[in-house]
Amino acid sequence: MRRLAAEAAIRSALAGGVIALCVWLGMALACRITGGHVNGLHVTALWAIAAALFYLLRWRPTRRKLARRLDAAAGTKDRVSTMVEFASEHSCLHELQREDAIRCLGALSPSCVKIRIPAAAALACTALGALIAFVPMIPDSVFAQLPGAAQQESEEAAMLRGKIMELRAAVEESGLEAQDSERLLRQVDALLAQLDAGSMDIAALQSVREMIEKTSQAVVELTPRDTYVAAMLEFESLKPLGEAIFKKNMDVVTLVFDNIRYELSRKEDAEQVNALMDLVYDINASLSKPLRDNSQENLRQGMMMLAGGFETAAQMVLNRRDNSQMIETAIEGTQTYIREFLGVASDEERYDPYDEIRAQRAGKPAQISKVYTVGAAAAQEVVLSPSETEHVYDPPQGAGRSGYVPGGTDETGAVQRIPAPKDKKKDGTVPYGTVYGTYYAKYLQQAADGVIPKALEDALEAYFNGI
């Protein structure tokens, strides 16, 4: 029995070995063809164990098979098989048969049961082992000649060639400076020549791919932006400010700065330094972008001032000094630059729509409501923005009627009312500019809190951006 158990173990091991070596060979070939690298030892070991177990469980010899095997090996003329099959019979003849079988088995030496090693499996193991050892020695050209490999390479090369041609077109159309353009075109041509040379291995294709990416990045970096605002929009931290400037909305600019101010005030020490320097890096990066249109120079100067101020403020933190005044100065100064750039009056010089009414009531001629004293546009007559001329319906403020808080209730359970302000217009409207900031701030606050329903987010954003 021990010999048979040993044989079963050897057979299982060989079965596991054959499967595992097949897997290993497959992986080795796949790695060789694709140029990848897989540590197949674990996978192979797992396959070997699984295959050996499966073999043992699925084809483990039954008692009958073992008896048959013993009969065949020992030449007991099916005595053992009969004994096993009729083990439950107890007639005289069966007892005699069992005695006969045991007598026969007793006379046998264990060595007559030869351990039979499946020659085919052993041969397969050896052959597979030799093949695995041979795989690294196969020259690359063999794999290159494989139809699949050739097709793969040609597809890859074609894709890269397409990318290079696109890159070339991008360089030519990007309006780069002649020096940069020539340098990049030379790089692109070199890549193309490398690709045309053919017989490129996997590593060379990878290097071409990387060079294409680098060149593409350089083209993007070196391509001039239309305006400085366009450069600002490329940075996440400057995007809100850039958008507000692009839409010429000073109110939002003010809100953005308020937000910056608020965010900085919440941070201390290293955290504040990091926040300041992040902004500084972004501003400096935006300032370093090449521009086609230099008409926004005063805006750039303002942003330069902001970067300088914030950098100083960061230094002040490191020097254990209070920097709030520096931050305030930098923001105020930058706001002034932006206001000048946008040609918008300062808060003190803002248009007051009631001046006209008050003047009419007082019987005086209406004052000129288009006087700006700050910035480049100060000397010019500027057409009032819609926010200053258009009225919007706002009962609590405009019509002197009481409003209510949606969903709000007072102590008695009644709808919570907002008392009507006194001395207000009777048509219930107010100039748009007087409420826009409040509305927009409320919108931003609610968007940040995530209380705006998903379905309304886009509509509200479009609404405020469209105004």
Add this chain to the structure above:
Amino acid sequence: MVNKEDINLFSGKCEQIFAQIKRDIVGQEDVVENTVIAMIAGGNVLLEGVPGIGKTRLVRSLGRVFSLPFSRIQFTPDLMPADVTGTNVMEKDAQGNAVYRFQPGPIFSNIVLADEINRATPKSQSALLEAMQEHTVTVSGEDHRLEEPFFVLATQNPIEQEGTYALPEAQMDRFMFKLTMQYPTVDEMKEIVLMTQKTMDEVSDSVVDGAQLLRMRETAKEIPVIDDIVMYTMRLVASTQPGSSEAGDIAKNCIRLGASPRAAQALITGAKVRAMVGGRYNVSYEDIDALAYPVLRHRIKLGYEALADRMTSDDVITQLLRAMKSGQKKEKKR
């Protein structure tokens, strides 16, 4: 239920039987062994061999050893069925009235030698049919039971086919074994000649009587056979049938008519006796393989292709056994 006494009787008597037959028959061990096996198993034997090689002597010797009445029927073309079975004869009883009385024929014996059976007409040959299978004889609508044990040993000459009537398949099938006797070797021939110089008569002693033979038969029936061997036997028999799902190329190409289920019965029964004769209490594949030739050779009708290739039934059986073995090996590997 078989007891130890029966088993001991079997073992002891077997040795004595062979020892006694050996006193009369020189050589022909296989034929002697298979004939004894058939007798114990209750089957009939068709002995085929050239004249003068001891067919009749073997039967006479068996009759002596088994201490059983022995009769011989020489089959000739003019032999009538009544000459075999017996007939009703008219007699006068004590009152002087004419009555019919059954006069048993030579078949009413325990051991019947049907010598040169193929020389008789099919009508006379068929007189043996009922007796061989059912151990009864029907004459004028009246059944006459033959005494047990009943054993027919027929002989036929493979040459001199002129004026002979080949046995019909139905009758062939009723022979458990067909044994072929070969010429003895020179040494055997010398021994035969020297032995018969003293006396031509059989000298063997009786060692077994009819009752003991029947007990031996019952004992052998109890020998266990494993299911694998039974299935192997069934497949072997089925493989001789060209229309069977087990039939291989050999059966399809070489065999016109295969063996019947009676062959499977004969194989298993014979194998049980052979195992006991061999001192075993179980049937082995070897028993089936050894008996395949005597059991199947007269039950297989060869096709034209085999006849054209001058193949014999034994050649076909060898190929069938080989095919079975290779199939078995494949199954074992699985």
